[in-house]
Amino acid sequence: MSARIIDGKAVAEALRGRLAERVSALGFRPGLRVVRVGEDPASGVYVRNKDRAALKAGLDSATIQLPEATGEAELLDLVAKLNADPAVDGILVQLPLPRQIEAVKVLAAIDPAKDVDGFHAMNAGMLATGQRGLVPCTPKGVMHLLAAARIPVAGARAVVLGRSNIVGKPMAALLLAADATVTVVHSRTRDLAHECRRAEILVAAVGRAEMVKGDWIAEGATVIDVGINRLPDGRLVGDVDFAAASQHAAAITPVPGGVGPMTIACLLENTVEAAVARRGVREAG
Numbered sequence: 001m002s003a004r005i006i007d008g009k010a011v012a013e014a015l016r017g018r019l020a021e022r023v024s025a026l027g028f029r030p031g032l033r034v035v036r037v038g039e040d041p042a043s044g045v046y047v048r049n050k051d052r053a054a055l056k057a058g059l060d061s062a063t064i065q066l067p068e069a070t071g072e073a074e075l076l077d078l079v080a081k082l083n084a085d086p087a088v089d090g091i092l093v094q095l096p097l098p099r100q101i102e103a104v105k106v107l108a109a110i111d112p113a114k115d116v117d118g119f120h121a122m123n124a125g126m127l128a129t130g131q132r133g134l135v136p137c138t139p140k141g142v143m144h145l146l147a148a149a150r151i152p153v154a155g156a157r158a159v160v161l162g163r164s165n166i167v168g169k170p171m172a173a174l175l176l177a178a179d180a181t182v183t184v185v186h187s188r189t190r191d192l193a194h195e196c197r198r199a200e201i202l203v204a205a206v207g208r209a210e211m212v213k214g215d216w217i218a219e220g221a222t223v224i225d226v227g228i229n230r231l232p233d234g235r236l237v238g239d240v241d242f243a244a245a246s247q248h249a250a251a252i253t254p255v256p257g258g259v260g261p262m263t264i265a266c267l268l269e270n271t272v273e274a275a276v277a278r279r280g281v282r283e284a285g
């Protein structure tokens with residue numbers, strides 16, 4: 001069997017198009033501020049891509065660049081200013097942060113209503129308890145991909161490989177909310193291969209290049225690869241051995257061009273949702 005490729009670039013482009021139409025009907029430009037501290041090169045690429053996509057969708061977007069030596073207090077000060085600014089609907093602090101800054105403290109300082117990353121404990125709690133809040137962009141993007149590829153989720157056996165606060169845990173919560181039967185597996189799970197092989201939907205978010213082998217995949221499974229790993233030769237690969245997994249899966253996301261583009265599209269979606277909720281806008285339709 002050779003798997004159908006789920007094209008994240010195309011799904012993201014379609015979502016960004018729908019968002020641009022939604023924004024033009026709003027009559028105002030939702031405000032997004034992305035804060036980058038330091039010079040992490042990958043973060044530089046992601047932040048530029050976010051800004052470009054946001055402006056193209058009609059958002060009022062700007063990146064705030066701070067030097068590598070920025071202290072925690074200075075960053076918290078900036079977050080407080082953005083919290084208080086009525087023109088700002090969404091605040092995102094790009095991760096990773098330099099080591100002198102504790103990310104949890106900064107994320108906790110963002111107004112939950114402007115937390116377009118969905119990383120604040122309030123939004124995590126809303127998701128865990130099935131209430132409406134802002135949902136982390138990468139797992140939200142995965143749910144869009146499953147819907148676009150018409151993969152049935154309700155009743156499916158879903159396995160999430162990875163238990164990070166940013167992807168694994170919210171991913172499990174979203175799949176559960178969509179009525180999947182969810183198992184979360186991780187580095188201390190006994191016989192990972194066996195657990196993964198039980199999955200009808202496997203979401204790999206472990207951050208280890210090509211860790212998931214072809215024989216970990218059940219025949220006909222859907223494989224969603226969240227990993228983005230740069231190899232020493234410069235190639236970008238996911239957490240799944242794509243070529244081998246494609247021989248068993250019915251549908252699979254590539255890296256690049258799978259989940260990554262959805263992360264940015266969902267950031268725009270969250271910014272629009274935050275703006276609509278904060279400003280009490282009633283949208284037509």
Ligand SMILES: Nc1nc2c(c(=O)[nH]1)N[C@@H](CN(C=O)c1ccc(C(=O)N[C@@H](CCC(=O)O)C(=O)O)cc1)CN2
Nearest residue numbers: 046093094095096117137256257258259260261263264
């Ligand atoms: N505050 C946040 N920080 C980080 C997040 C996040 O969601 N919020 N996620 C990642 C980085 N990230 C967005 O910030 C991100 C990563 C990758 C992509 C993407 O489109 N990748 C492309 C490949 C890009 C390349 O060539 O390097 C793909 O997969 O096709 C988008 C966003 C960590 N930090």
